[in-house]
Amino acid sequence: MIAAYDPAAIERTAREQWESARCFEVDEAPGKEKFYCLTMFPYPSGKLHMGHVRVFTISDVIARYQRMQGRHVLQPMGWDAFGMPAENAAIQRGIPPAKWTYDNIAYMRGQLQRMGYAYDWSREVTTCRPEYYRWEQWLFTRMFRKGLVYRRNAVVNWDPVDQTVLANEQVIDGRGWRSDALVERREIPQWFMKITAYAEELLGELDAMPGWPESVKTMQRNWIGRSEGVELEFPVPGEAGPLTVYTTRPDTLFGVTYMAVAAEHPLALKAAESDPAIAAFVAACRLTDATEATFETMEKKGLPLGIDATHPLTGEPVPVWAANFVLMSYGTGAIMAVPGHDARDWEFAKKHGLPIRQVIAPADGSRIDVNDTVYTEPGVLVNSGRFDGLDFTAAFAALADHFESAGTGRRKINYRLRDWGVSRQRYWGAPIPIVYCGECGAVPVPEDQLPVVLPEEVEFTGVGSPLKDMPAFYETTCPACGRAARRETDTFDTFVESSWYFARYACPDSHDAMLDDRVHYWMPVDQYTGGVEHAILHLLYSRFFQRVMRDEGLVRESEPFTNLLTQGMVLKDGAKMSKAKGNTVDPQELIDRYGADTVRLFMMFAAPPEQALEWSDEGVQGSFRFLKRFWAAVQEHVAGGPAGRVEAGALDEPQKQLRRKTHQTIEKISDDIGRRHAFNTAVAAAMELINAVTRFDDASPAGRAVRHEALEAVVLMLSPIVPHICDALWRALGRAGALIDQPWPDFDPAALAQDTIELVVQVNGKLRGRVAVAAEADKDTVIEQALSDPNVQRFVAGKSIRKTIVVPGRLVNIVV
């Protein structure tokens, strides 16, 4: 009688063994090749969801596989512990954010341990602890001294009823989520980090990052958005200064028929003083939230200001409009409009009856009418005076030279990337270490007074940050002059914590420095895994912080993550699992019913990691069924007593076939996991081999040896995915020593050799037959054999053969 598969008992045994031996705690071993395997750390939202289980399993499979490759593997875990949900819990349920967060962490840590992830828990990092955030406060003060941070006014969503700043997520259809009031844009002073100082480097280095997906690199390139253009001036008669605009198309300058300025632009504000219609327009433009998606999709509106600018080349008057699609905070707050050759300008001109002038003609000489269709391609200049006939490159150079020599313009490289606003008007975050003094201005908190500790005992009113009502927090003295001063009550964007945690895992207990020498051993991260939704912001901020730390002498490398894997979401009924949609599946229930291995296996089998994964309860049962079959196959085999070694020269044909399948499978799974991260096809290949073993009915010593080899290979190769059951089966197969320290199996090329191979025969590209040919047969022999197939003859007979194509080892195509 064979013991049934009992996941609960097996998993407990394996877990206790790993924990008591501290299998996953690693130190720095300079002689050994290290592998730093990292997952984007979770926000402690309450309990694990399926998205967590998926990403952590992917990373754990890679970590365990790399360990079997002989590498010294670090896989740490921690908590991105600051954020809005903790404040919402405090408002809704009266639980202090700190308690709510620490309770969630304790519960989720237990769930992670139950999943059997190979984490070094001795390195756990929790970002809401002062011993962590003191170092980002420290780095901020260093950046302050270098001029890498500055303070300026910036736009926020303002809820006029609650009198508070709203996150974009808290604005629903232009209204505050609690008050339902129309949200306004409002400018308040905020701290910025100069990520633009690194724009060129962040862009250029992308070309030397083969371990990142092309799609992510393309998104980052487009986000940074480098453009080469010309900044030039349009004089405005009667005004103090000219209108300065930036354009990447100076070749279209003769096509300018109007200008547009932001509603907040001084020219618009001045006109509003005497014109009620303009004043109303300016007021209406404030009533929108601050997101780019809203801005780009809203109806384009504008009003003429009754002012003309002067065209810098023709001297003609050009009307100036105020428009809602020009923002004061981007560029100069003014644009030149070329409706003939810019799609947005064209639509606006059509709507308001503004003239459209063609100044570019297609290079191929074809005729166009810009009054019917906008023409945005580069071409040859027409209607452009002495610049007529020039192409884009020549016109760009000639016009840029003209303005530079006249002193009214200059070549300029622009970036779409904007500096990173890090101020948040919220409580549950790391305090920004600044003191405002009436005499000295903004003064960074000195190193010996860090950390600025966030008080964890607070009263929540639900509106605004409690820190603003806590004199004990904000009343202080100026570190420079000693006078009474006021502490900054804004906290950091939580992206600040997640921009450097990966380095802190190398030395989480470092009390005297942000990072110590251990970071040189572990960094950079060899494999980083996380959601594709972080492709831009988190990953770009981390690349920026890595460079700031490099320039502080804290780390050596410029890039923090050598290889990046972005995993897809977990969906149910075609939609992302979320509480709001009510389509969540609690992983804990499944772990309790089937065990962690079944959940891990389903996650890896159901879809490739980069793709969205459709949840299926039946699929989970299928994974459980496979583990039961796997368990039974090994138990039945070992019930027959010990098996001997394979004697490769003394096998019959079925034994050779099973052995070939075993070694083909080792080759395939090694490639699937090691190179492709195609865990789904790796599992499918393991299933095929177990199916072959189950059908293989041979109790002879040679047969048992071949079967033993196959089962041992599957146990080793599935162990990164389902480590608990494999640990038990490894011992069942009579092997001593911990499975996690076994080397990954090698395949024997000699076992793959085949005498004959089957080729597909096509006639005119359509499948017409199959032939078995000798493995070393030459082209003529292959064609001769292909033509001898009766079905192929039916399609070739009576026709002349025009061409034959032989793809070695695959197919023959006969073209008639």
Add this chain to the structure above:
RNA sequence: GCCCGGGUGGCGGAACCGGUAAACGCUGCGGACUUAAAAUCCGCUGGGAGCAAUCCCUUGAGGGUUCGAGUCCCUCCCCGGGCACCA
């Protein structure tokens, strides 16, 4: 609106560099075992024609390149992610 992905049987997916479309699994149907149920095992399972051999059709839609296209190019449709204060 802009940027990045994706669309293949009833379902999840496979097909890696342009070379057998649908591996593996799920579901469903039929059968075995059982007093019965569960579990397990065996067989079939893209559509159509045919007794069969075999043939025709099929990878969101339409066009193109090629001996050959799910894969490459162009146009379009739909779904998802991101758009700087969700994390």
